[in-house]
Amino acid sequence: MKKILECNRLTVSYDGSDVLSGLSFAINEGDYLCILGENGSGKSTLVKCLLGIKAPDSGKIILGAGLKTSDIGYLPQHTNLAAGFPATVGEVVISGCLGRRGLRPFYSSKEKETARNAMKRLGVAELADRSCRELSGGQQQRMFLARAMCAAKKLLLLDEPVTGLDPTATSEMYQLIGDLNKNDGMTIIMVSHDVVRSLECANRILCLCSRDHSFFGTPEEYANSHISSRFLGD
Amino acid sequence: MTENIRLMFTPEFFRAILLPALIGGLAVTICSSLLGVTLVLKRYSMIGDGLSHIGYGALSVAAVMNLAPLKVALPVVIIAAFILLRLSESSKISGDSAIALFSTTALSIGILVSSKAGITNDVSHYMFGSILAMNKSDVILSVILSAIVITAFIFLYNRIFSVTFDESFARATGVNAGIYNMIFAVLTAVTVVLGMMMMGALLISSLIVIPTLTAMRICRSFRGVVLTAGTVSVASFLIGMFMSLLLNTAPGASIVIVNVLFFLFFSLLGTVCRKRS
Numbered sequence: 001m002k003k004i005l006e007c008n009r010l011t012v013s014y015d016g017s018d019v020l021s022g023l024s025f026a027i028n029e030g031d032y033l034c035i036l037g038e039n040g041s042g043k044s045t046l047v048k049c050l051l052g053i054k055a056p057d058s059g060k061i062i063l064g065a066g067l068k069t070s071d072i073g074y075l076p077q078h079t080n081l082a083a084g085f086p087a088t089v090g091e092v093v094i095s096g097c098l099g100r101r102g103l104r105p106f107y108s109s110k111e112k113e114t115a116r117n118a119m120k121r122l123g124v125a126e127l128a129d130r131s132c133r134e135l136s137g138g139q140q141q142r143m144f145l146a147r148a149m150c151a152a153k154k155l156l157l158l159d160e161p162v163t164g165l166d167p168t169a170t171s172e173m174y175q176l177i178g179d180l181n182k183n184d185g186m187t188i189i190m191v192s193h194d195v196v197r198s199l200e201c202a203n204r205i206l207c208l209c210s211r212d213h214s215f216f217g218t219p220e221e222y223a224n225s226h227i228s229s230r231f232l233g234d
Numbered sequence: 235m236t237e238n239i240r241l242m243f244t245p246e247f248f249r250a251i252l253l254p255a256l257i258g259g260l261a262v263t264i265c266s267s268l269l270g271v272t273l274v275l276k277r278y279s280m281i282g283d284g285l286s287h288i289g290y291g292a293l294s295v296a297a298v299m300n301l302a303p304l305k306v307a308l309p310v311v312i313i314a315a316f317i318l319l320r321l322s323e324s325s326k327i328s329g330d331s332a333i334a335l336f337s338t339t340a341l342s343i344g345i346l347v348s349s350k351a352g353i354t355n356d357v358s359h360y361m362f363g364s365i366l367a368m369n370k371s372d373v374i375l376s377v378i379l380s381a382i383v384i385t386a387f388i389f390l391y392n393r394i395f396s397v398t399f400d401e402s403f404a405r406a407t408g409v410n411a412g413i414y415n416m417i418f419a420v421l422t423a424v425t426v427v428l429g430m431m432m433m434g435a436l437l438i439s440s441l442i443v444i445p446t447l448t449a450m451r452i453c454r455s456f457r458g459v460v461l462t463a464g465t466v467s468v469a470s471f472l473i474g475m476f477m478s479l480l481l482n483t484a485p486g487a488s489i490v491i492v493n494v495l496f497f498l499f500f501s502l503l504g505t506v507c508r509k510r511s
Contacts, residue, residue, distance in 0.1 A: 051405070051406040052406075052408075053402075053405050069408065070407055070408040072406070074403060074406040074407070076400065076402045076403055076406075079400075085399060085456075086275075086449075086450050086453050086454060086455065086456060086458070086459045087395070087399060087455060087456040088454055088455040088456075091395065091455055091456050091457070092399065095392065095395055095396045095399065095400075095403075095404075096403075096407070098392060098393065098396050098404070098407050098408075098409060099406075099407030099408045099409070101392075105388075105389045105390065105391070105392070106392070107392065129454075130454070131454035131455070133454075147403070151406075151407055
């Protein structure tokens with residue numbers, strides 16, 4: 001297995017105080033990593049660093065397997081974006097191709113094909129001409145996942161993908177993500193609050209417990225460690 | 235009324251007054267409706283309004299100090315646009331209160347300075363606009379501006395969509411959202427200053443906001459909203475302009491009223507369509 005992403009002694013601070021300090025971990029192609037941690041533990045900051053939006057103060061993020069930052073498919077944290085916005089599902093999904101286009105102004109037929117395939121894969125193809133205002137929460141998340149798929153070559157970075165979804169839609173979403181990991185060979189990095197679900201589906205766990213303390217290992221190791229007892233309640 | 239119509243078609247009036255008004259007005263109308271789509275959807279609608287008040291303050295100061303109005307107002311408004319966008323992005327002070335703070339301050343300074351100096355005539359032009367008094371350099375500037383805005387919308391269309399729809403995703407895909415916000419700030423500032431001279435500080439924000447709102451009543455897609463907003467604003471401008479000449483009403487206010495009528499009509503149309511489907 002090839003290393004696809006490695007964080008090496010990553011330190012990031014906001015307004016002078018460290019949010020992450022000396023964080024190290026590495027994942028391979030095909031891994032399914034869940035990032036756990038309480039609010040304010042630095043999960044969002046880590047996501048920003050991985051996406052190259054924020055530069056770390058020290059340490060390095062090394063991408064392997066020919067991956068570039070713009071090849072990471074990103075699903076942002078749930079927002080009310082689509083609520084009042086006039087855009088069709090097709091328009092939203094194809095905007096995922098933007099990163100790989102460089103300075104060319106228009107989408108090529110190959111990129112349109114990519115978007116069509118992503119919509120088919122996530123079961124939103126028949127919604128392509130619908131306005132995203134009319135979608136249910138679950139459909140919206142699948143639309144955003146399709147957009148992320150357009151950008152993703154090998155790696156999907158999902159920031160709390162099930163927030164705000166009802167139980168059925170949540171299960172569907174987990175099913176879909178697991179499927180993309182197993183059948184499509186996508187490496188998954190998912191920020192999550194759902195510890196139990198994360199332990200079930202992931203093969204790597206990163207827990208940002210406090211500023212200078214973090215855990216990285218397999219779900220079994222995590223379940224046996226003393227850190228997990230705080231989240232799992234023994 | 236027949237008198238007015240006859241006057242409208244004398245070649246002198248047409249060439250000297252109506253033609254520059256039409257060209258300049260159309261150019262500014264197109265710019266404000268296109269930029270308006272992004273501003274409204276990013277919830278920056280009030281920026282246009284705030285900038286026009288800041289522009290009013292700058293123009294008053296320029297008039298009192300006997301400086302060329304555009305040379306003072308343009309840089310001031312561009313700088314103000316940067317600051318307002320920055321403030322809207324950071325969470326320390328909320329965007330709309332920042333705009334209120336800036337615009338009332340600038341407006342007060344403008345009125346204070348001009349009332350003290352006893353100049354109210356020129357300055358009231360900027361409050362209510364005077365489209366029939368556009369001079370050649372205003373028209374040239376408007377046309378250049380609209381050429382830039384239209385070109386930007388064609389060639390950067392997909393990026394503009396992405397930055398407008400979801401800035402954090404756009405940044406993640408490697409689009410430099412900061413630069414686009416800056417370009418928007420500058421273009422909006424120039425549009426507002428030019429639009430102010432034609433529509434007046436009080437009405438320019440309506441040119442930015444209403445066409446987009448109108449288009450959003452019936453359009454599902456972003457592309458549809460952009461095209462409809464442009465078309466509706468041009469139609470409103472032409473209808474409002476000729477209405478004002480025929481009925482001898484204030485041009486700026488007439489154009490805004492036609493815009494509002496379009497909005498009401500499209501709202502009705504949207505409700506009917508939704509009921510049917």
